[in-house]
Amino acid sequence: MRYSKTRPPAFTLSAGPVDAYPEVLRGMGTTVLYDFDPAFLHVYEGVARKAQTAMDMNEPPVILHGEPVLGLEAAAASLIAREDVVLNLASGVYGKGFGYWATRYASRVDEIETDYDDAIDPGAVAEHLKKHPETAVVSVVHHDTPSGTLNDINAIGQVVADAGALLIVDAVSSWAGMETSPAACQAGIYITGPNKCLGCPPGLTMAAVSDAAWEKMEANKDAPFASMLSFTDWKNAWKASEPFPFTPSVAEINGLDTALDRYLEEGPEAVWERHALTAAATRDGVRAMGVDIWPKREEIASPTCTAVRMPDGVDAGPVLAEARARYGVSMSAGRAETLGKLIRIGHMGPTAQPAYALVAVAALGGALQALGTNADIAAGLGAVQARMDQGL
C-alpha cells in the first residue's frame, strides 16, 4: 500500500506547521466581526488576558499579525539601535539566522557559536559579556527547531541580566510544550507563537516585552513605526478602548482564543507532561532501533521535537519520502545546515501523545529498512512501550 503524494498524509508528525487541535480549527471558523465592533474589541482584550495568564506575565503580551518570524525580525528592527553591539548565540540554524537580522541593524555583532548538535554554555556567555561590557543586546533561541536542541535560557538570562544587557529570546517552538516563561529567563523580548505547542495554525506572534525593552525601543529613533515590523504600534492595541493600527487577523485571533481556553483548561503541567513523555518515548525508541538522536546529550533534547541523526551515508530526503509513501506519516526535514542530515519528529500540541511515538518510530525504522539500512524496529517499538508504561 502506497500513500498518494497529492492527498493529505494519514499522520502529520511535523515540527510545524503542526496538525492543529480540532477545536482550534472550529474556533477559526467563528463569525468574523468588524475589528472596531465593541464585541470584537471585547474578545481581543479577553484573548490578550488569557495569553497573559498562559505566559505567566503581569501584562498582556503584544500580538503581532504574522507568524513568529515577523516577531523576530521586528524585535531585531525595534530593539537594536544603530550604535548597538549585539551578542548572538548560535547553536543551530535559527540562532545563526537571527545573526543576519542583528547584523542589519547593529553596529557590531559578536557571535558565540557551537556545533549544531550542542548547546550554548552560559559560562561562555558570562565570560564574553565581561570582556565586552559594551554589549547591549544578546539574542538566543530556546529550542533551535532544526536541531531539536534546547539552550538553557534561564541560566543565560541570569548572566545577561547581571551584565545589564537585554535578551531577545526565540521561544517559538518550546513555549506551551514545556515550562518556560518570559519572567523565568528575564527576557527583554520573548517571542513565541500559537502555531507550535499551542496547536494553532501559523499566522500570529505573541511577544513579551519588558519595561526596559520598551524604553530602549521607544528611545530608538530607527525603530519601525507605522510598519508591519513595529512593536510600538501594537503596544496598547490589546485594550478594548484603543484602536488597532492595522487590521488584525481576526480568524487567527479566534483560533488563539480557543487554543488558550483549551490549554488553560487541560492545565499547562498536564500538557507539558505529555509533550515530555512523547519525546522521551520517541528517543528511547529511536535509540533502541540502533539509530542515534541528533542532540549530543539527552538533557539538551527538546521535549517538543526529536531530531533523529541519519546513519552515515543516509540522506534524510528519501527516508522522509519513503515513510510518507509507505505509512502515510509526514515528518519534518532539517533546514539549511541540518538538511539531509536529520529527520524531525514533532511533538507539539495534538501530536504530543505518547502513542504517536509508536507511529513515528515505526515509520522511521520501516523507511530506513526499506532503503537498506538496518533498524531493529521491534526493539524500537518495545522501548517506546516501556517508556510509555514507565512514565517520565
Place this chain on the structure above:
Amino acid sequence: MRYSKTRPPAFTLSAGPVDAYPEVLRGMGTTVLYDFDPAFLHVYEGVARKAQTAMDMNEPPVILHGEPVLGLEAAAASLIAREDVVLNLASGVYGKGFGYWATRYASRVDEIETDYDDAIDPGAVAEHLKKHPETAVVSVVHHDTPSGTLNDINAIGQVVADAGALLIVDAVSSWAGMETSPAACQAGIYITGPNKCLGCPPGLTMAAVSDAAWEKMEANKDAPFASMLSFTDWKNAWKASEPFPFTPSVAEINGLDTALDRYLEEGPEAVWERHALTAAATRDGVRAMGVDIWPKREEIASPTCTAVRMPDGVDAGPVLAEARARYGVSMSAGRAETLGKLIRIGHMGPTAQPAYALVAVAALGGALQALGTNADIAAGLGAVQARMDQGL
C-alpha cells in the same frame, strides 16, 4: 429592545473586516498540513493558479502572509529606490497614508491631492508627469475605503505607462467586487487581498508584479530580502518545487482556496452585479431619506462600500452606536480625516446582497431619527425597493 455590546451584532455590514462566507470559514478549518508536505505544496500551487485566473493574470500573483497593509508597505520598500522620485495620488486617507511610506524610501515624493470626497483627475497626472519626467513611481488607491470613492485607475494607468513610470495600485477593497485587474490598469504592482470582496478574514496579501517591476525591485539594492517586507523572497514560492522562505499561513491559504473556488463558480460577473446593485440601492435609499452620500459624484461612488455623509452637526460615532444598539447592525466608522464625518456601509462578499440595503438604510435612518435628525425612512426604504426591482 437593545443589543448587547459584548455579544456579536446581528448584522455586520462593515467595510472590512467583513463577515466571511460560511464556506470560507469552514475551509479555514481544513486539516493543517506541514508546509513542506507534498500535498500542501500541491494545494498551494493550486491556490496560486486559481488566484491567477481570478485576477486575470498570466502568472500566479505573489501571496504575502499578512493582511494587505503588509503588501503595501512591502511594495513601497521594495520598488522605491533611494534615488527615486515618486508621485503619490491622494484622494483619501489611504492614498495620503501611502505617501508616508513612499517618503520613507524615496528621494522625493510629489503629491496630487484632492478633496477626500473627490477623485484624482487623470489629466492632472499626465500634466504632472510631463513636467516631472524624472518620476519613477506613481502610487494610487483604487477604492479609498475611508471615503468610499473610486479613482479611475485604468485611465491613470495609461497615463503612467505613457510616461514610462511604474504604477503601484492599492486595489484591496475593490478587487473581486467590481471589474478590475492588474492588466487593465497596467500596474507595476497591484495589491489586493482576499479579506474584502472575496469574503475571507484578513491575513493575506495577493500582489501582481509586472516584469518591469520585478526588474526594478531586483535592481534595488535596498529592497528587503529575508524579510517580511520582501517580495522577492516569495516570488517563486507558489511552485510546488520551491521552498517557502518562511512559514505560510496555512489556514488562511485554505480559506482562500475555498473563496476562489466559490468566486469562480458563482462567476465574477454575477458577483460584481450583486455588489453594484447593493451599492446602488443603498445610495438611492440614503438619498431618499434626505441624507447625502459622501462621494461628490455618483460615478465615483464605490460599488463595494457606501460612505454616508453625516448631516451638519451630527457626529457619526453616536449614530453608529445607536444603530448597533437598536437594530444590531454594525457599520464602519470613518478613519482619520473622515472619522466622525461619515458612516460606511460595506457591500463586500456575503453582504453584497441588495436586500441588506434595507437593513442598512433602516439602521442608519432609525439611528439618525433616534438622535434627533430627521430622516424619511419610509421613503428611503421605498427607494431601496425600487432600485432592487429596477436593477442596475
Place this chain on the structure above:
Amino acid sequence: MRYSKTRPPAFTLSAGPVDAYPEVLRGMGTTVLYDFDPAFLHVYEGVARKAQTAMDMNEPPVILHGEPVLGLEAAAASLIAREDVVLNLASGVYGKGFGYWATRYASRVDEIETDYDDAIDPGAVAEHLKKHPETAVVSVVHHDTPSGTLNDINAIGQVVADAGALLIVDAVSSWAGMETSPAACQAGIYITGPNKCLGCPPGLTMAAVSDAAWEKMEANKDAPFASMLSFTDWKNAWKASEPFPFTPSVAEINGLDTALDRYLEEGPEAVWERHALTAAATRDGVRAMGVDIWPKREEIASPTCTAVRMPDGVDAGPVLAEARARYGVSMSAGRAETLGKLIRIGHMGPTAQPAYALVAVAALGGALQALGTNADIAAGLGAVQARMDQGL
C-alpha cells in the same frame, strides 16, 4: 438580478428547517466520540441537564434520535392504549395530522376542529370532557406551524388536568421562541426539538414525560420497546451510568449542547423578546402593505412564524418562487390545506432579528407586485421600522 435555483438563497426565512446558528454548526463538527466512551457519557448527561434547565423541568427530558415527528409518533404509539378514547384538537394541519396517528392506536378518536386560521376554545374542550369522561388522552398542537397560529395550551392543560386525562402537546415550533414549558401546561407528554427556535438542524426530539404518563406508558402492553418508537427504551439513557439502547446521533447531540449553552447564555427572556418583536414587526409590515395575515386574531398569531394570507386569486407558489428569484429570500409554503393559500415567514433562532422583517416584507411585497398584485411596500417597510422602534 435573478438568483439561481441551484445555489443557496441569500436569506432563509423559513419556518423550519431554519438557518442554524453558526456556533451550532461549528458545534456539530466536534470530534465524534464512541458513544460508550466515558467522556461522551459525561457530555450526554451534561446536555440532558442543560435541556432540563432550558425546559424548566425537574428531571432531564427524554431525547429521541430523530426529528420531532418521531417524538409525536412515538407519543401516540406509547401513550395511547388500544382501549383508549382520545380527544384530538385540530386547529390546523399538524393538529389534524396527529388525529391519524391517534386513530392508529386508540379505540376511538373524538375531534374538536376549528377553522385553520382560528384556535381551539378551551371552554369547548372542558365541555367535551364533561360529556365524555371516558377520554384518556387529549392531544393539541401549541403552534400549528402551517397556519402560524397558537393554541392556549396552558388553559387547555388546566381543563385536561381537571378532567383527569393526559395531554400530549406538540410544542415543536414554539418552545424556545416564547414562554412555554411542560409544567405550565401540565403536559403528560410535551414534545419539542432543537430544530426550530433553538437554531439547530433537524434530527432530534426532546420530550418531557410526566410521572403519570410514564405510568400509563409502562402499563400499556402495546407500547413499543426495542423500537425507534419507544420512549421507555430511552428513559434513563441520559444517565452517564446507563447504556444507550441504540446509537445516539452524536453530532446532533454536540450541536444541541452548543445551542443550549447559547440559549442559556443569551437568556431565554431576551431570546423570546427578539422572536416576538420580529413577528410583530412583520405583521405590522404585512398589513400596512394592504395584505392580511392568516390568523384570524392578532393574539393567536405566533411569535415564531408569520403566516401571510394570499390575496384572493393569488397562489402562493409563484409568489414564493418570485421572492426567491428576485431577492434571494427563501420563505416557507403552506402544507396540505394551507398550501397555496399562505406564505410563512419564520422567526426562529438566528432569523428572529427584527431587521429581517424588512427583508421579508420587501420580498413578499415585491414578489406580489411583480406578479400583478398591489402592495404598498413603502408603507409596509415604514410600519416595520415603526414597530422596531416602538418595541413590543
Place this chain on the structure above:
Amino acid sequence: MRYSKTRPPAFTLSAGPVDAYPEVLRGMGTTVLYDFDPAFLHVYEGVARKAQTAMDMNEPPVILHGEPVLGLEAAAASLIAREDVVLNLASGVYGKGFGYWATRYASRVDEIETDYDDAIDPGAVAEHLKKHPETAVVSVVHHDTPSGTLNDINAIGQVVADAGALLIVDAVSSWAGMETSPAACQAGIYITGPNKCLGCPPGLTMAAVSDAAWEKMEANKDAPFASMLSFTDWKNAWKASEPFPFTPSVAEINGLDTALDRYLEEGPEAVWERHALTAAATRDGVRAMGVDIWPKREEIASPTCTAVRMPDGVDAGPVLAEARARYGVSMSAGRAETLGKLIRIGHMGPTAQPAYALVAVAALGGALQALGTNADIAAGLGAVQARMDQGL
C-alpha cells in the same frame, strides 16, 4: 501519565460511532437550507445519486433519517407480512437481535444459529429452504459487529434467490470498508449507513430495496406508512420534484454529501485496501502477543473491526478502562453475549490506517500486562510492522 475520563481520549479506535473524517465534520456545518428550497432539493437529489454510485446501484437508495437500526426495524416492519415465515440467520448478537423484530411481524420465525465466533454455512441455509419452501424472507447480518465476524452474504444471497425468497441484509458495518453491494448479494433490502466505514456520525440509514421487495412491501397492508418506520413514504423523496414526507436531517445529509465525494474521490478499492491491511496488521499483532482473535477462522474476520478474545479469566471491562487511562485509546466493548469476553478495535473510515494497528496493539497489550496478563508486546508490534511492510 493517566488520561482523564471526562476529556476526550487521544485515539478513538471504536467499532462505531467512529471518529468522523474532518472534512465530513466540516461538511456537517454547511448552511442549513429550508428542505423545500430548490437548492436543497437539488443537493438532496445529488446526494442520492452519489450514494447510488457508491453502492453500485441502478437507482438511488432510500435514505431514512435515523441511524441504521431505524432501517432494520423498518425493514422488518415493512417487508414481513403477518402471514410470512421468516428464516433468521444468527451468527452473533445483531443477527440474533433481528430475530426479535422478525418475530414481532411474522407468523413464524425459524432460525439457524451458530456459535458467535463462527459464520453461517450457506449450505445449511439451502437445506433449510428446501425443507421449508414456505419461507418468504431470510435475514442475515453481513458483519456481526459485536463478534467482528463476516457471513458470506453473496453465497447466501444466491441460495435465497434460488429459493425464491427475499433477503434482508444488514451491511451497516461492512459496506464502504470492503467490497460488498446490494446487487452482489441479490438483496431484497440491503441496509447500511454512513456512520461506519464512510466516516460520518450516526444519524442516517441508506437502504437498497429491490423491485421484488418494493412489490412485497406495497402489497403488505400492515406495512407502516406516515411513519418513521415506513420505506414507502421515502421511496421517491430523492427526486428534486417530490416532497419530503417528514423533515430530513439536513446536516447529516450535508455530511453524507461530503463523505460520498471523499469516498469516490479516494476510490473505493483504495479505501477497502487500507481497511483490510489495518485489520490484517492488527490480527497479526494481536496473535504475536500471544492473544487470540475472537473469530474462529481468519477468513471470517472482518476487515473493518478486529474482535480480540480475552484470555481465560480476563474481563474486558477493566482492560478497556486501563487502555484508555494509560494510553488515551478508546476501543469498543462487546455487546450482550460478547460483553466482557472480547474487545473490538474498529478499522472504519479515518481509523482504517495501518499505523493505527500499532496504537491498538500497544494499548491492548499494555493494558493486559498492567492487569497481570502476559503479552509479548514487542513481538506484537513487530508483527504489525511486518504486515504493514508486506501488504495484503
